[in-house]
Amino acid sequence: MTRNRARLTHVDGLNPADPGIGLISRAVAGVSSREILLVCSGDVPGVGAEATRLILDVREREDTVARAVSVTESPGENFGHAIVWPRSHLGKDFTIWCLATGALALREGGTLWCAVRKAKGAQSLTDEIGQMMGEVDVIGRSKGYRLLRARRGLRFDQARARAHVDAHYVIDDEALLEISLWSAPGVFSRKELDAGTRMLIEHANRLTWAPSVVVDLGCGVGPLSLWAARRWSHGRVLGVDSNLRAVALARKNAQRYGLNERVTIMVGDGMPPRSNPAVAHLAGHVELALVNPPTHADPHTLGRLIRELREWMAPTKRSVVLMVVSRAGRMMELLTRAGAEIQTYVHPHYTILEARWKEPERSMPLDSLSSSTDSPV
Numbered sequence: 001m002t003r004n005r006a007r008l009t010h011v012d013g014l015n016p017a018d019p020g021i022g023l024i025s026r027a028v029a030g031v032s033s034r035e036i037l038l039v040c041s042g043d044v045p046g047v048g049a050e051a052t053r054l055i056l057d058v059r060e061r062e063d064t065v066a067r068a069v070s071v072t073e074s075p076g077e078n079f080g081h082a083i084v085w086p087r088s089h090l091g092k093d094f095t096i097w098c099l100a101t102g103a104l105a106l107r108e109g110g111t112l113w114c115a116v117r118k119a120k121g122a123q124s125l126t127d128e129i130g131q132m133m134g135e136v137d138v139i140g141r142s143k144g145y146r147l148l149r150a151r152r153g154l155r156f157d158q159a160r161a162r163a164h165v166d167a168h169y170v171i172d173d174e175a176l177l178e179i180s181l182w183s184a185p186g187v188f189s190r191k192e193l194d195a196g197t198r199m200l201i202e203h204a205n206r207l208t209w210a211p212s213v214v215v216d217l218g219c220g221v222g223p224l225s226l227w228a229a230r231r232w233s234h235g236r237v238l239g240v241d242s243n244l245r246a247v248a249l250a251r252k253n254a255q256r257y258g259l260n261e262r263v264t265i266m267v268g269d270g271m272p273p274r275s276n277p278a279v280a281h282l283a284g285h286v287e288l289a290l291v292n293p294p295t296h297a298d299p300h301t302l303g304r305l306i307r308e309l310r311e312w313m314a315p316t317k318r319s320v321v322l323m324v325v326s327r328a329g330r331m332m333e334l335l336t337r338a339g340a341e342i343q344t345y346v347h348p349h350y351t352i353l354e355a356r357w358k359e360p361e362r363s364m365p366l367d368s369l370s371s372s373t374d375s376p377v
Contacts, residue, residue, distance in 0.1 A: 014042035014060075014087070020115030021045065023140045023147040024083055027113060037075055038066055039102040040094075040186075041085035052076070054101070056090075056186055058242045058267050071186070072248045079105050083113045088120040093167065094185040095121075096128055100164035103132060106152045114148040122146045132160050171223070175201050177230040181221050181253050187246040188220045196292045196324040196350055197223055203345065203352045204228075204290065204322060211235055211287035215312060217305065219265060222250035224290045229259045238282055239265045240272065271308035286312045289321040299330060306338045310357055321355040328353060 015021070025045045028036060033048040040056045043065045052075050053066035061068050069075055082102030086095040095116075103112050112133060116122045126148055130136040134155020140147035171181040173193040183190045189197070201224070210232045216225040219239030229237045237259075241247050247267045254263040264279060266272055274283035289309050293302060313319045321340070325331045328344060328351040335342050340355040 018085075019143040020085060020117070020145040020147075023115045023142050023145055024085060024113055027140065027147060027149070028081055028083070031081055033066070035080035036066075037079040037082045037102060037105050039082055039084045039098040039105075040071060040087065041083055041098075044083060044085075052079070056244060058244060059269050070244045072244055075101075075105050077105055078107045080107065080110050081113060082106055082110065086114070086116050086120065086125070088117070090186055091190070092121055092124070093190075095125060096164050097167060097185045099125070099129060100132065100161040103150075103152060103156065103161045104158070104165060108152060110152050112148075112150045112152065115145050116148065117144050118146065119144060132157050132164070171221070173198075173223075176223060176227055179223075179226050179230060179253075179257060181223060181226070182249055182256075183221050184245060184249060187243055187249065188218075190221075193223055194292065196326075199347060199350050199352060200224060200290050200292060200322055200324045201227055203324075204288070205231070207288070209318060213238070213282050213285045213287055213314070215271070215286045215289040215309070216240070217271065217289060217291045217309065218293065219250055220246045222253045222263075222265065224292075225250060225263050225265065226253060226257065226259060228288070228290065229254075229263050230257075235262070236282060237263045238279055238286075239263065240268045240270070241265075242267065242269045270305050271312055274311065283312055285314045287314050287316065287319045289313070291321060291323045293323060293325065293331070295326065299334065302331065303334045303337070306334055306340075306355075310338055310340070313357060317356070319356065321353075323353040323355065324350050325353060326350055 021044060029046055033050040036047055036051040038051060038053040040054050049065055051066035053064055053068050054071050054075055055068050056071045082105055084098045084102050116125050126136055129148055129150050133150035134153060136148055136150040138146050139149050167185060169183040169191050171183050171193060175193060175198055212235055214228040214235055214237045216239040219225050219241045222239060225237045225239035239250055244267060247265055250265045254260045254265060272279055274280060309321055323331060331353060332342055335355045340357055343354040345352040
């Protein structure tokens with residue numbers, strides 16, 4: 001098992017030891033894998049490489065058995081079976097998006113499957129499937145799970161399913177300097193500006209100098225990236241996130257405001273390689289990094305992110321990483337191990353950490369910045 005797989009499979013929808021997966025696996029036993037679409041769910045035992053799996057996070061590409069397709073792409077519309085194994089931590093609206101996406105990908109007579117826990121809204125999802133598909137049956141139960149089955153027939157409400165797939169939100173907040181963000185189910189803080197992100201903005205607003213290069217690690221739909229580009233009109237911004245849907249939305253948000261020439265948004269599990277031609281001219285020149293780290297990331301992952309950031313920082317005294325955390329102890333320990341000097345600013349519910357290095361591990365010639373241009377990614 002790889003490090004990424006170990007990090008991801010503890011959540012609903014990706015854990016092969018989950019009781020719900022047993023119900024699904026038995027239900028589709030003997031079905032040709034090429035007939036199966038896994039809608040933002042983990043691999044299913046017995047379902048082979050000819051199946052198609054929509055993935056939400058780039059890290060899910062590692063070790064997947066089924067053919068991985070980004071959630072931002074169309075999987076096609078001729079499947080015999082669509083499987084939804086809800087990831088409840090992403091919200092009910094994302095589960096409904098998955099159900100609707102699966103239903104629309106089925107051919108006439110195809111079957112939609114969903115294994116859902118009673119404690120995680122099984123009845124409301126049963127009702128929604130019934131209204132969308134025109135029918136739904138509970139054909140199995142195991143350890144608090146229900147296995148739901150619905151077939152696409154004449155009573156399928158295609159307009160309702162399409163409305164669920166097209167569901168989106170708009171984040172308006174005065175902290176964002178008159179920027180409205182498009183958002184959607186399946187991304188972090190999808191309906192409003194996260195409180196930790198707001199605190200980072202308030203803290204960064206106190207800087208008395210204008211950073212020439214800003215990194216937004218874990219950029220989501222782009223609130224910090226676009227705010228930084230507006231706040232410092234000559235600065236360049238690199239936003240990185242592993243969520244494929246969030247990256248697509250962040251790029252659209254940057255384009256809507258004419259910021260895509262100075263804001264580069266990339267898919268990645270951490271910082272990209274310094275040699276990446278799209279952003280190599282920024283490596284070693286980052287003067288400000290804004291980080292709202294994933295709450296449940298393991299120490300190994302957090303330590304790797306810190307080491308990668310250090311390699312990107314400019315060799316100047318003012319270069320700083322700003323992190324917002326709810327529990328500062330572990331992050332302070334990891335930053336200290338990485339050789340950072342830390343200042344802390346304690347607020348109710350959150351702590352802002354300012355981390356600086358006397359000398360970054362590597363740097364690039366400063367004149368490379370002025371002679372390079374942003375490349376599309």
